[in-house]
Amino acid sequence: MANDRGPASRRWFRGGGPWRLAVWGVVALLLVVPSLCFLVQAVSPRLFGQGRAWWTGANVAAAWHQGLGVALAHSVVVGAAAALLAVVVAGGLAVVVERTTAVGRGATVLGLWAVLLCPSYLIAVGWEEIVLRAGMLSALGLWSPALQHLVLGPVGVAVVLGLKGVPFAYFALAPSMAAVGGDLEHAVRAHGGRRWATLRVLGPLLLPAVLSGLVIVFAESVGDFGVASTIAATAHFPVATYLLYEAISTFPVNFGVAAVVGWALVGTVGAALLVQSGLLRGRSFAVLGSRGRAARRRQLGWRGQLGAAGFRAAFFLLALGVPVLGVLFSSVLVPFKGFGLSALTLANYRALLGVQGLAGPIRFSGEMGLVCGLATVALGAVLARTMAASQRGVAGRLLDLTLVAAVALPGVVFAAGYIFAYDLPALTRLGIVLYGTVPLLGMAYVANAVPQSSRILLGPFSQVRDSLLYAARVHGAGTSRAWREGVLPLLARPLLWAFLLAFAGIFLELPISELLAPPNVVPVSVAVLRVLGKADIGEGTALSVVAVLVVLGVVALALGLFRLLAPLGWRRWSEGTGGAEHAGVRAARRRAGQVGGPDAAVGAAREAA
């Protein structure tokens, strides 16, 4: 991507000097220090009173002896397969949504957000409920041992992770898919090139986005615990995150081995980033300019429309339809009664209504989701902006590595790391008592959510051109006004979605809530777990359905309020077909191209806002 060159005195716009220092300070306090406090125990358990040795390699040997090599190999293989699957599917979806006139493009993007909001655990459980011997297919007389073996094995693990990763890959790919093309496509055709020649020219230009999608889905997959603890665990298919979970759940707790597994996860993702960097080194993929021509959408005939609809329907059926059906099935069926109307019941849902004491936890977690979700989006936006402005610098790459590595580390690592970092007598002596307080719990929530949030916002922020800000400044706007009136209208929708994603994650977050909630404070996930502790799959899935419905209700409410209350310009400029949150930016760029410069773009943005 081309970066606008601005005056040196305005480098801070692009994340230089004190600004970068402040950003790194926050990242260090929230992410780096707690993570390192946990990870350092791989070699120095005594540092936090977890053993006698100041320096030892015993944990590495123990982790290896416990099967780290095999588990990591499994994680890498399914992670790579999931990433490949996700990018292929997401590429197809991006073509349909960004480059064709297929109907239902907006609904497709909404569906992708629904997949993003649905926990991987729920997708895995839903599939289990379909293919198991006592599952839905069996009730319909369609049970197949071969299908059960396939789904509840390595293939199933990779496919579920891949389906879950499609939205991440899509949001990495879609902006480039929409932006790459116009002039080049025109040039190829002017020289007599046909569709294949166009593809050969344009395809390589998508490489950065493709690699970005591969890396983020790979990181999400190797760090996933929802599928690891369900399909993978019961299929005797150990993966690295499950090994980490075992090391922390066992007694005596083995933080040293868990830390070694943590390093292995970070190293794996780091290696993936290195490969990405190596493939892109020395090549320029800058194609966007202020006078660029928008890519042309392909007009689809009825066959094309049918194909596009079928492709999307198949994806959503596998990613959402089947698992939701499975979860609903197990929540409304009486066990041991076969399959029929007499076996259907709403007892599990009625039982939930009778559970006492959930109102307080729901309110607490709702408020935490609101406050910490806003903080997450604010920080995520700052980080996305910083990374977008310094992608090619060392600091930018280091920040990228930190955030992607954080995606690969399970939440329990942050939770334990926060105890090591903030429950120290030295801090108490200094009068700093954060441990055991709600603010520290909030910090951990933000730390856990911000890597994903910044990754989601990176695409839209990468496309905000500094020229918008410079032009606003030239016209006399202050910094905050330049952002508020020149940029915010373009990013309102992705910011809203990033907030909703953070809210959903925080509202249902478990390991951090368990380890860091102060005494007498019960987040909703902990309260739910207490109910589930003595519940069966029916009540459990009913509770999951209700929890997801609550989150979807909040999402619908927020989107409704946005539609009602946001200024017209925000809606017009930032709405689009999705990954096309960047549509507003494209529009701004087009206007800039038409009337001759970036000043016009900010003028247009301000006018619209």
Added chain:
Amino acid sequence: MLSGLLAGALGLAACSSSGGTAQAASRQTTQRVPLVVYSAKNYMPGVGTAFTKKTGIPVELVNHSTGTLLAKIQAERSDPQWGLLWIDGAAACAALDQQGMLLRGFEPDAGQLTSLGKELVPADHSYVPTAVTIAGALVYNPKVLPDPPSSFSQLTEPQYRGKVGMNNPAISGPTYTFVAGLMHQLGGVGPGEAFFERLAANGLQVFSTNKVTLTALLQGRIAMAIVQNNAGIEFAEKYPQLKVVYPTAATMLPSVICIDGHAPKAEVAEAKEFADYVYTPAGQAVMKAVNPYGGWPIMQGVTPAPLLPALSSLPVQKIATRTWGAREASITQWFSEHVVNG
């Protein structure tokens, strides 16, 4: 919560200015301080409320699974935050004692222990037994499995191939006691490991916790589930098609209280009061009322809930807590390598 955040921030500022924390200050006084209880017992909220009502001592409760609590305690070793721990499994408390973390030499003076209760008291009085459960009971559906085994050693027979499910002892603490008990019954670690290898070869399925294993039973993935008896009884109460039996040998798993040996004196005194209260008829009545299946009582004059069979009618055994507790890390690691991931 917003006010909580504000209060937290203000508290931080106040602490910074005074050079000491409210918690630290309160811990230094001999007045009533909050008693921080880490508990995995689901009757604790009820018992805590009754205790506060009787004594005026405020209880701050952290209520999670045993594994989560032990991980939290281990991570907090630099600056322990708990005052009293109440869990299932004496082995974990024995291990904490061996690390010098527990108060020793305390015995509640309220109520009289049964002879079984007295047998469960450790020599150094580093923890206090409060009830007894069985680490591994068998839950099954008689329609699917009309002939359940009478001894766990029969599980390797061909008719049970692929039908048995149990928890992972590396994740479920009570399951370690079951594994240790079976090894004890079979003659030691070596014969025990050989048995579990045969069981794995016979299609044993391992899940993470009681709930997941029992769910697998509902789903038809297994025909019998080995789980802690109280979880099995609750499940069978909900699904009357299921039965709970106690094959030989059923290993006892005591519920125990232990006290942080490094807690401030005032909190230690309150923790002792709490343990005393649990031993009183009032405390025992609250436990039974909140959760009738929480375990067999070990106090004289207290009767078990009707659904619990007489303990004397079961083929129960006790295992040496410290001996088998010391082997927990190596045995669970072996189990992960050879049975779970083997």
